[in-house]
Amino acid sequence: MPTARRSRRDWGERTLAWAFLTPSLVVFALFIGYPLGRTFYLSAHANDLFGAPSRYVGLRHYTDLLGSAEFHQTLVTTALFVLLTVVPGVVGALALVLLLESRIHGVRAFRSAFALPFAFSVASASVVFSVLYNPASGVLNGLLSQLGVAPVGWLTDQRYALLSVGAATIWMTLGYNVLVLSAGVGSIPQEITEAARLDGASGLRLARSVTVPLLGPHLFFLVVVSTINALQSFGQIHILTKGGPDGATRTLVYSVYEKAFAYGSSDFGTASAQAVVLLVVVLACAGVQFGVLERKVHYA
Amino acid sequence: MSRIAVYLLLAFAVVTVGFPVYYAFAGALMGPSELASYPPALLPHSVTGRNFAGAVHAIPLGRQYLNSAITATVITVAQLLTSILAAYAFVFLPLRARAAVFAVFLATLMVPWEAVIIPNYLTISGWGLGNTYFGLVLPFLASGFGTFMLRQSFRQFPAELRDAARIDGAGHWRFLWRVLVPLSKPSLAAIAVYVFLSAWNQYFWPLIITRTAQMQTLQIGMESLRDAEVADPGLVLAGVVLTLLPTLALVVLGQRFIVRGLTAGAVR
Numbered sequence: 001m002p003t004a005r006r007s008r009r010d011w012g013e014r015t016l017a018w019a020f021l022t023p024s025l026v027v028f029a030l031f032i033g034y035p036l037g038r039t040f041y042l043s044a045h046a047n048d049l050f051g052a053p054s055r056y057v058g059l060r061h062y063t064d065l066l067g068s069a070e071f072h073q074t075l076v077t078t079a080l081f082v083l084l085t086v087v088p089g090v091v092g093a094l095a096l097v098l099l100l101e102s103r104i105h106g107v108r109a110f111r112s113a114f115a116l117p118f119a120f121s122v123a124s125a126s127v128v129f130s131v132l133y134n135p136a137s138g139v140l141n142g143l144l145s146q147l148g149v150a151p152v153g154w155l156t157d158q159r160y161a162l163l164s165v166g167a168a169t170i171w172m173t174l175g176y177n178v179l180v181l182s183a184g185v186g187s188i189p190q191e192i193t194e195a196a197r198l199d200g201a202s203g204l205r206l207a208r209s210v211t212v213p214l215l216g217p218h219l220f221f222l223v224v225v226s227t228i229n230a231l232q233s234f235g236q237i238h239i240l241t242k243g244g245p246d247g248a249t250r251t252l253v254y255s256v257y258e259k260a261f262a263y264g265s266s267d268f269g270t271a272s273a274q275a276v277v278l279l280v281v282v283l284a285c286a287g288v289q290f291g292v293l294e295r296k297v298h299y300a
Numbered sequence: 301m302s303r304i305a306v307y308l309l310l311a312f313a314v315v316t317v318g319f320p321v322y323y324a325f326a327g328a329l330m331g332p333s334e335l336a337s338y339p340p341a342l343l344p345h346s347v348t349g350r351n352f353a354g355a356v357h358a359i360p361l362g363r364q365y366l367n368s369a370i371t372a373t374v375i376t377v378a379q380l381l382t383s384i385l386a387a388y389a390f391v392f393l394p395l396r397a398r399a400a401v402f403a404v405f406l407a408t409l410m411v412p413w414e415a416v417i418i419p420n421y422l423t424i425s426g427w428g429l430g431n432t433y434f435g436l437v438l439p440f441l442a443s444g445f446g447t448f449m450l451r452q453s454f455r456q457f458p459a460e461l462r463d464a465a466r467i468d469g470a471g472h473w474r475f476l477w478r479v480l481v482p483l484s485k486p487s488l489a490a491i492a493v494y495v496f497l498s499a500w501n502q503y504f505w506p507l508i509i510t511r512t513a514q515m516q517t518l519q520i521g522m523e524s525l526r527d528a529e530v531a532d533p534g535l536v537l538a539g540v541v542l543t544l545l546p547t548l549a550l551v552v553l554g555q556r557f558i559v560r561g562l563t564a565g566a567v568r
Contacts, residue, residue: 010394013394013472014394014395014396016389016393016472017389017394018389020385020386020393021386021389021395021401023382023386023441024383024385024405024442024443024447025404027441028404028408028442028444030423031416031420031423031439031440032408032411034423035416035418035420035423036411036415036416038419038422039416039418042418051422096310099306099309099310099313102303104303104306104307110314113314113317113318114313114314114317115551116317116321117320117321119547119548119550119551119552120321120544121500121501121503121519121543122501122503122519123501123519123520123522123523123543124519124522124540124543125320127523127526127536127537127539127540128323128324128537128540129320130526130536131323131327131537132320132323134533137533139342171317171320174317231412232412232414234414234503235503235504235519239523239526253414256414256417256418257504257508260417260418260421261421261508268418268422271418275415275416275417278412278415279411279412279415282411282412282415283410286410
């Protein structure tokens, strides 16, 4: 009875498949699926001082956010922070990678140097920058005053705080960006660049007409990933400015933290509504990535 | 562009990027008077180890090292195990709803963790696991990323080897642990390095789920070093250096694995 035996074996294998998938599925259900639903639930409920949901309020948290000047500022700050970190971060890494491509000595050493920040966690990098930015004893102001420039309140001045946190963030992500783009350059077929060189292209011309266009998909990937990472930045803001001064560095994620956990606050309703906004923005970015990749996978 | 200009630009970039790294180490070796000196001291004149001793004294650094190590190790081992099993099911076992289940795994990659952190905090606290090792690791015992990476690697496993193992009488379990896993070591190492680094460097979750210095991980403890000793940057930098050493070693020794793991999602 070969078919009976086969189907029994089949049945055993199907069971085994589910048994193998179960541990992962249980973790996902408990810590991603269920909380996702609960975030929506909390965002539609008012809560008492301890954060326990009290009554259904529908979309009120969302409409409150729409009308809140503070939340508008949060959104603007978030957008600025993304722009400030992603554009210079990607462009800077691209410039470095292109410089490394121009047939120089010591490429490996340079590349390792640029990968160094990668060893730093967000927390340790932020703590180092907080020492550098220190208005009184920090090296930055020390060097500035040598040049006769008045000390700058890097993290305490409304005008500079977001820029300073952004600069620290660019520093943290540079190593990763260089790695991704180096891998991209490595994947460009040698014949293409050699052919271009034989045709007399070099330096900027080679970069503009050959390398950068062929890096397109990698640059696109990097922009999307950097955007999503910037949207989720938390540690550097918490360590450097705590969202201040006066909300100047309060991004969406930081606002979620403030409402839900900071200063004994347990406003889980408002915080959850903001978390939903974050979710939508990040999913939109991921969606853009998938949509574009689906259409433009073939290159080179 | 002339060659000299290229070198100058690169040198400038190296100095800019390298300075915070350099200063973390140099400052950790300077005494308080040097750190506060004007013009700012860039080289430690009289090297001192006092900051390190001070940092160890100021916070339970040893305990927090242990906390970070336990947390990161448990998360890494668990994610490897759950991902190996799940990836095996996707590649080598019959499954009717394969596409749908795989879509679930992919979907978990897109959800930003910050969007579910409040309910997870409530869940873990509700189970009475706040401020415990269980609380630190439970949400991270499985990973769509690890499963995805391993599935890619398993799919490239040569069919002849698999058939040979089957002819030798190896069932799924034996084939998995005796043949497949040993031969997939490079992929497993890449995932392990990546997962360990991310777990070691976690910030948001350990910040809210731990309450006492005894349960804090290094990433959180380091900051209290700064808050406790506002006037002593040397101590803070020493704490950073001590926190940094394991990851620095991992990044230097495991660089090729990291490159593989990190660029895995990139377009090829």
